[in-house]
Amino acid sequence: MKVTISPRGSMSLLSQLEIERLQQSSDKQLYRLFRNCCLAVLNAGSKTDSSEEIFNKYEDFDVNVVKSERGIQLELINPPAEAFVDGKLIIGMQELVEAVLRDILFTGETYNSQTLDSADTHTLTHVVFDILRNAQIVQPNLDPNVIVCWGGHSINEVEYKYTKEVGYQMGLRDLNICTGCGPGAMKGPMKGATIGHAKQRNPNGRYLGFTEPGIIAAEPPNPIVNELVILPDIEKRLEAFIRCGHGIVVFPGGVGTAEELLYLLGILMHPENERQVLPVVLTGPASSAAYFDAIDDFIVATLGEAARELYTIIIDDPIAVAKAMKKGVQEVKEYRRETGDSYCFNWTLHIEEPFQRPFIPTHENVRGLSLHRDQEPQLLASALRRAFSSIVAGNVKDEGIRAIRKYGPFEIHGERDMMRKLDVLLRAFVEQGRMKLPGTVYHPCYRVITD
Numbered sequence: 001m002k003v004t005i006s007p008r009g010s011m012s013l014l015s016q017l018e019i020e021r022l023q024q025s026s027d028k029q030l031y032r033l034f035r036n037c038c039l040a041v042l043n044a045g046s047k048t049d050s051s052e053e054i055f056n057k058y059e060d061f062d063v064n065v066v067k068s069e070r071g072i073q074l075e076l077i078n079p080p081a082e083a084f085v086d087g088k089l090i091i092g093m094q095e096l097v098e099a100v101l102r103d104i105l106f107t108g109e110t111y112n113s114q115t116l117d118s119a120d121t122h123t124l125t126h127v128v129f130d131i132l133r134n135a136q137i138v139q140p141n142l143d144p145n146v147i148v149c150w151g152g153h154s155i156n157e158v159e160y161k162y163t164k165e166v167g168y169q170m171g172l173r174d175l176n177i178c179t180g181c182g183p184g185a186m187k188g189p190m191k192g193a194t195i196g197h198a199k200q201r202n203p204n205g206r207y208l209g210f211t212e213p214g215i216i217a218a219e220p221p222n223p224i225v226n227e228l229v230i231l232p233d234i235e236k237r238l239e240a241f242i243r244c245g246h247g248i249v250v251f252p253g254g255v256g257t258a259e260e261l262l263y264l265l266g267i268l269m270h271p272e273n274e275r276q277v278l279p280v281v282l283t284g285p286a287s288s289a290a291y292f293d294a295i296d297d298f299i300v301a302t303l304g305e306a307a308r309e310l311y312t313i314i315i316d317d318p319i320a321v322a323k324a325m326k327k328g329v330q331e332v333k334e335y336r337r338e339t340g341d342s343y344c345f346n347w348t349l350h351i352e353e354p355f356q357r358p359f360i361p362t363h364e365n366v367r368g369l370s371l372h373r374d375q376e377p378q379l380l381a382s383a384l385r386r387a388f389s390s391i392v393a394g395n396v397k398d399e400g401i402r403a404i405r406k407y408g409p410f411e412i413h414g415e416r417d418m419m420r421k422l423d424v425l426l427r428a429f430v431e432q433g434r435m436k437l438p439g440t441v442y443h444p445c446y447r448v449i450t451d
Helices: 016-027 029-042 051-057 091-110 113-117 121-134 157-172 188-199 234-244 255-268 286-303 318-339 363-367 377-396 398-407 416-431
Strands: 002-005 062-068 071-077 146-150 176-179 207-211 227-230 247-250 280-284 312-315 410-412 446-448
Touching: 029 051, 029 062, 029 071, 029 091, 071 091, 091 121, 091 227, 121 234, 146 157, 146 234, 146 255, 157 176, 157 188, 157 280, 157 286, 157 318, 176 188, 188 207, 207 234, 234 255, 247 255, 247 318, 255 280, 255 286, 255 377, 255 416, 280 286, 280 318, 286 312, 286 377, 286 416, 312 318, 363 377, 363 410, 377 398, 377 410, 377 416, 377 446, 416 446
Parallel strands: 146 176, 146 247, 176 207, 207 227, 247 280, 280 312, 410 446
Antiparallel strands: 002 071, 062 071
């Protein structure tokens, strides 16, 4: 099967030089990344969280960049049949493929790994801004109203319905949703918000999805995402979330959600961010109360009471969550006006290098993590974030899965008491089915050394 599509968005009008540059990418490793990401978005809505399974299933898939008189065309070879209706590619799928073209080939040529490795922290923030601006995510004339929602891709039905209700209540209050773009707690708030926006006759609802190449196949964009951005790595993705968001809602999740929360707390705990205004709410149904108690206990035990002051826990009350976000967004607006900062991108937020440089989860790097309390809490938060990031890689990322298969589980070492608390938390995630999709047998990709 062969299908040809013509980009209709920002990539519909390119110069001849830009077209030649895109075609030359076909000879490089960048093209392989482009091909895999195209396959991932064409699998939106799939029932697997294994990137390896998707890649193996569609080994004969390919995509070519073809020059035409009016610009370029994309030739899809043996794409997934689920991406089509009556022989025609679903419009939303085409938009997602165009986002891959823009962020992987077009932007990726400018911000390659060599350029990013040599950049300082100030430049890395500008890279994040440039990618978001190129995707038209940052828009200067809009009031603050973007709520970032974090949570697990593997949640139960009660938790999923709760995320939809929270999204609905936020949609009624004209708040837009930004998530990691996948299933579960990333899809639920968007789905609920669509109904809230419809009731308010709001035709401009925004459902932003931020992802990165290593996770996109395991968590393909859900069908509601109407603005997709693929950042170069997890660190740029996390920075994009907190610089674009005007409030953060954290739903139940697993190691990925814990990684996101630790990243956020580590940044907010830096003394230079003491005056920052960013409402953070942890929430779930009554049945998830124990989950948040465990998260809260772990955070206080590792980062101290000061970290607890940076968030509020609201259990089983979607209206209260939505009202807190609406009130918080107004406070963000006032703070940005007072400081002269942009409404669409938080330039004044201070982010240090450990939170920006990519962490490569090799067995050696995981063993070398500095997990002890004899350091600044924000640095410990960064190290803990990397520990959770390595488990995410071992669970769902193609390279991480291959590394575990070849060398065995990651070994996480650190201060004895802290490791015991970490082990208790991770065991709870496993018992609650938060590591993989329901019905999947989980084999831990890590060992916490508690001796």
